[in-house]
Amino acid sequence: MSTLPNLLLVDDDRHLAESMAQWLSEQEMHVDVAHSVEAGRRRLASGSYELLITDLRLDDGDGFELIGWAKKHCPGCEVLVVTGYATPQTAVEAVRAGAFDLLTKPLIDEELSLAISRALSHREIEAENAQLKQQLDRRFGLEHILGHDYRMLKIFDVIESVADARASVMITGENGTGKSMIARAIHRRSNRAEHPFVEVACGALPETLLESELFGHVAGAFTGAQGNKVGKFELADRGTLFLDEIGTASPALQVKLLRVLQELQFEPVGGTETRTVDTRVILATNENLAAAVREGRFRQDLFYRVNVINIELPPLRERVGDIPLLVDHFLRGAVATSGRQVEGFDRAAIERMQQYAWPGNVRELENVIERAVLLSRGSVLTVDDLPPEFHGGPSLPAARQPSGAAAMPGFAGQATQAASDSGWGAAPVAFSSSTGYRGQSLRDALEEPERRIILEALRRHEWNRIATAETLQINRTTLYKKMKRLGLDDPRLQFMA
Numbered sequence: 001m002s003t004l005p006n007l008l009l010v011d012d013d014r015h016l017a018e019s020m021a022q023w024l025s026e027q028e029m030h031v032d033v034a035h036s037v038e039a040g041r042r043r044l045a046s047g048s049y050e051l052l053i054t055d056l057r058l059d060d061g062d063g064f065e066l067i068g069w070a071k072k073h074c075p076g077c078e079v080l081v082v083t084g085y086a087t088p089q090t091a092v093e094a095v096r097a098g099a100f101d102l103l104t105k106p107l108i109d110e111e112l113s114l115a116i117s118r119a120l121s122h123r124e125i126e127a128e129n130a131q132l133k134q135q136l137d138r139r140f141g142l143e144h145i146l147g148h149d150y151r152m153l154k155i156f157d158v159i160e161s162v163a164d165a166r167a168s169v170m171i172t173g174e175n176g177t178g179k180s181m182i183a184r185a186i187h188r189r190s191n192r193a194e195h196p197f198v199e200v201a202c203g204a205l206p207e208t209l210l211e212s213e214l215f216g217h218v219a220g221a222f223t224g225a226q227g228n229k230v231g232k233f234e235l236a237d238r239g240t241l242f243l244d245e246i247g248t249a250s251p252a253l254q255v256k257l258l259r260v261l262q263e264l265q266f267e268p269v270g271g272t273e274t275r276t277v278d279t280r281v282i283l284a285t286n287e288n289l290a291a292a293v294r295e296g297r298f299r300q301d302l303f304y305r306v307n308v309i310n311i312e313l314p315p316l317r318e319r320v321g322d323i324p325l326l327v328d329h330f331l332r333g334a335v336a337t338s339g340r341q342v343e344g345f346d347r348a349a350i351e352r353m354q355q356y357a358w359p360g361n362v363r364e365l366e367n368v369i370e371r372a373v374l375l376s377r378g379s380v381l382t383v384d385d386l387p388p389e390f391h392g393g394p395s396l397p398a399a400r401q402p403s404g405a406a407a408m409p410g411f412a413g414q415a416t417q418a419a420s421d422s423g424w425g426a427a428p429v430a431f432s433s434s435t436g437y438r439g440q441s442l443r444d445a446l447e448e449p450e451r452r453i454i455l456e457a458l459r460r461h462e463w464n465r466i467a468t469a470e471t472l473q474i475n476r477t478t479l480y481k482k483m484k485r486l487g488l489d490d491p492r493l494q495f496m497a
Helices: 014-026 037-046 063-073 088-097 109-140 150-162 179-189 207-215 251-263 289-294 300-306 320-338 347-355 361-374 403-407 411-421 442-460 465-472 476-485 491-495
Strands: 006-010 030-034 051-055 078-083 101-104 169-172 197-201 240-244 280-285 309-312
Touching (some): 014 030, 014 109, 037 063, 078 109, 088 101, 179 197, 197 207, 320 361, 465 476
C-alpha cells in the first residue's frame, strides 16, 4: 500500500491543473484531478484524500460549495484554496468555510510546497488530538468508574441525566471515594466536553489567594500583583469548574460565590469591571454542609444554591462487592506499569481486603495494590503481601455493618435471618408447604418467597444488579422496584453475614 499523501486538485483550467498535478507527483504525492464542482464531489465520495486543493471559480459552481461539502462529508480532509481573484474578504470567507489556507495565482512552487506541508501537519495534529480526546474520554468517562454496587449504578444513571443540565452539582463523600473522577465524568458526558474542565482545591489555598485564583485580579490589587491575572471562572468559560473542598470557603468568599452562581457575574480582585461567564459549577466536600449551616459556618442561601443536585458517593467499606472488581482493575494497571509477572490475589487475600474498613477508600485500595505488586515475591499475591494493618485476623469486622443498623428495630434480625436463608453459593431456596396459607392476600403471601429468591440471587452475584437482573430474566428497572418494595434496597443488607 502506498504511503504517499492523496491529493485532489480541482481547477477548470485544464492546462494549469495538469501542469500542477505533474509537479505535485514529482514531489512524491499521489494526485487526482477534477475540473468541476460535481466531478470534485464524485472524487471525494469515492476516494480517501488527505488534502483538497481547489479554485474558487469553477464552470459549474462556486468553490465554496465544494469546500462545505468536503468538510461535511470528508472531515479528515484539509482544504487549500487557490484563486487568481483573492481579496482580504475572500480569505476570511474561505477560512470560515473550512479552508486551512488561501494562495493566490500565479503559484510559487516553494509557497505551494510549504502550504501543503503545513496543511498535512495540521491534519496529523488534529488526528492525534482526536485520539487523545478518546483516551481522555475512556480515562475520565463512566467507562473508567468501576462498580456494580446498586448505589453506584444509580449514580451512573444520575450522571447521564444531569450531564447537560445547567444546574450546579454537589458531590459528597469521604476522602478517596472518587469525587474528582465523578466530576470529570459529568463534564465528559455533557455538551461542554469540548471546553475546559478546571479544578480548584479550595482547601489548599489561603483565603486571599483563593479569591484571586477563582476571580482573577488586576495589577496592584495587592502586594505582589504586578499584572492582571485571569481567574478560574473565566478560564472555565463555556466549560466546567470543579470546586473541591468547598466547605473550607470563608464567609466573604461564600458571598461572592453565591453571586456568581446566581448571576454568572463577578469583578476581579481590585477591579471594577464586571465580567460575565457561562461556567457550569460542580462542587465537592467531605463535610456535612447541612450541619455546617446549622452551626453558622456555611451560608444557608449558598447551600440551597449549590445543593440542587446531590450525588453522595458511598465509602468503599459499604460496597465490598465491588472490591474484587477494583482489585482486578488496579492490579492490571500496576502490573503494566511495574513490569512484574503477577497473576492476581488468592481468595484469602481478597476476603481479607473485603473485611478491612478502608478509611482511605478507593485511593487507599489503589495504593495497597501497587505496594503489593512492587513487593511481590511470587506470581500469586497472598495476605502476606498486604500491609501490616491487614495481618492478625479479620480487621474491624463490625465496620462492615453500619452503626445505624442497631437503631432500626427488627432490621438486624430480619437481615440476619434472610442471610442465613440464602448464603454464598447455597442451593436454591426450597419453600415447604408448611408455610401454608395464613389468610393474607396472594400478593402478601408471595412477597417473602420472592424476597428470598431475589436476595439469594443478589448474594450469588455479589450484589451486582445487572447480573442479578439477567439471572432472574427481568430488566434492571424492575429489579430496582422490587428491591425497594421488598426492603432489599438498604445497603446494610450487604454486610450481614
